[in-house]
Amino acid sequence: MKLAVVQTNPTFGEKSKNIAEALQLMQSTQADLYVLPELFATGYNFATVEEVQHLAEPFRTGVTFKELEQFAHEQRSYVVYGFAEKSNGKLYNSAGIIGHDGTVGLYRKIHLFDREKLFFAPGDKPFQVFDTPHGKVGIMVCFDWYFPESARTLALKGAQLIAHPSNLVLPNCPNSMPTRCLENRVFAATANRIGTENRGVAPLTYIGQSQITSPRGEILHRAPADKPEIAVKDVDLTVTDNKNVTPRNHLLDDRRPEFYA
Ligand code: ACM
Numbered sequence: 001m002k003l004a005v006v007q008t009n010p011t012f013g014e015k016s017k018n019i020a021e022a023l024q025l026m027q028s029t030q031a032d033l034y035v036l037p038e039l040f041a042t043g044y045n046f047a048t049v050e051e052v053q054h055l056a057e058p059f060r061t062g063v064t065f066k067e068l069e070q071f072a073h074e075q076r077s078y079v080v081y082g083f084a085e086k087s088n089g090k091l092y093n094s095a096g097i098i099g100h101d102g103t104v105g106l107y108r109k110i111h112l113f114d115r116e117k118l119f120f121a122p123g124d125k126p127f128q129v130f131d132t133p134h135g136k137v138g139i140m141v142c143f144d145w146y147f148p149e150s151a152r153t154l155a156l157k158g159a160q161l162i163a164h165p166s167n168l169v170l171p172n173c174p175n176s177m178p179t180r181c182l183e184n185r186v187f188a189a190t191a192n193r194i195g196t197e198n199r200g201v202a203p204l205t206y207i208g209q210s211q212i213t214s215p216r217g218e219i220l221h222r223a224p225a226d227k228p229e230i231a232v233k234d235v236d237l238t239v240t241d242n243k244n245v246t247p248r249n250h251l252l253d254d255r256r257p258e259f260y261a
Contacts, residue, residue, distance in 0.1 A: 001134035003161070003187070004031035004232045007210040007223045009195040012043030013055060019067050025230045031077060032134050034230075035191040037210075038082030038109075038142050038167040039093065045115075045197035045204045052091050052119045056084035059096060059106050069098050076100045078132055082141055082165035084120075093120045095139050095165050097130050105130045105139075110150065113143035115201070127153045135160040135237030138186075142166040145173050145180060145190075155184035156252060160237035164190040167206055174209045178217035185215040185251055186240050194226055215240045 006025055010018040018041045026034050038044065041064045042055040059065060068079045078099040085094035085108065093109040093116055108123030109116075127150065129138045138159030144150040145164065154162055162180075166173065168190075177188050194208040208225040212233045221231045243251040 001032040001235060001237065002030065002232050003189055003212060003235050004029060004034045004230055005189050005191045005210040005212055005221070005223065006034055006036050006230050007191065007208055007228055008037055008040055008193050009228050010040055010043050010193060012045065012197055012199060013051070015041045015055065015063065018043070019064060021228075023067065023071055025228065026071060026075075029230045029232055030075065031232050033078040033080065033132070033137065033163070033189075035163045035189040036079065036081035036165060037191045037193040038095070038165040039084055040082055040165070040193065042084050043197060044167045044193075044206075045199050045201065046119050047199050047201050049091070049119050052084055053086070056086040056091050058086055059094070060104065065096060065098065068096075072098045072100045078103065078134075078137070080137070080139060080163035080165060082167075090121045091119060092123065093141060095141050095163075097137065097139060097163070099132060101133070103130060103132060107139040107141065109141040109144065111144045111147050127157065129154060129157045129159045138162050140164055142168060145176065148180065148183070151180040151184050151186070151188075155186050159186055160240040161187040161189065161235075164188055166190050166192045168192045168209075169204050169206060171207060174207075174211050174219075174222060177211060177213040178219065181213045181215055182217035183251065185243050187215055187235055187237060188213045192223075194228065
């Protein structure tokens with residue numbers, strides 16, 4: 001399959017501009033699955049909960065969903081993207097998957113980072129894996145990578161690829177994803193943003209370096225730290241099905257959960 005990571009530079013609060021710029025990058029390059037950053041349409045560095053309420057949207061009826069759904073249908077592709085979700089009076093830092101075949105799925109970030117805890121409710125749904133004709137796609141969002149249980153859970157549920165919308169501000173994720181991929185033998189597509197958001201609260205600078213990582217821990221592509229771009233790699237997700245490290249060692253079957261509590 002052709003797997004794309006889309007690195008953008010959103011302007012805080014300018015949803016239609018941010019969506020249009022992401023779509024322009026995506027339209028420039030054909031892929032089977034596009035992964036966009038966390039909160040790519042709204043921006044990330046909220047100052048107040050009122051701002052989140054104003055910019056958040058319901059999943060299936062929101063403008064971000066509608067625009068990406070149309071794109072997925074036109075390009076016969078899949079899209080995974082991060083968005084601010086409003087549901088039953090709660091706000092979540094969520095990610096959606098939309099496919100041209102009618103696939104629709106939702107993940108709500110389980111491990112909230114720093115000030116996100118002021119604005120969002122923690123995810124209340126299990127990690128999920130979605131079936132596509134290209135393979136099984138699991139979703140985690142940004143800081144979830146810091147908890148090895150996230151990628152492990154997705155691998156145990158059969159994920160061959162982890163789609164990883166992100167707004168990374170700490171430096172460690174790009175060099176750590178090879179370990180996450182190696183220990184679970186999965187691909188990962190980490191889509192990050194660039195730029196600085198200085199909004200009267202602690203300013204944040206995002207590190208870019210969106211990355212496609214192989215099940216052997218190879219960095220197949222790393223984007224620059226400071227430029228928007230779209231990068232596409234041809235990957236065969238079926239290679240993740242062989243979990244043997246040696247003929248006698250299986251990454252998942254050799255686990256000893258009775259000793260992990
Ligand atoms: C993060 O989880 N956005 C750092």
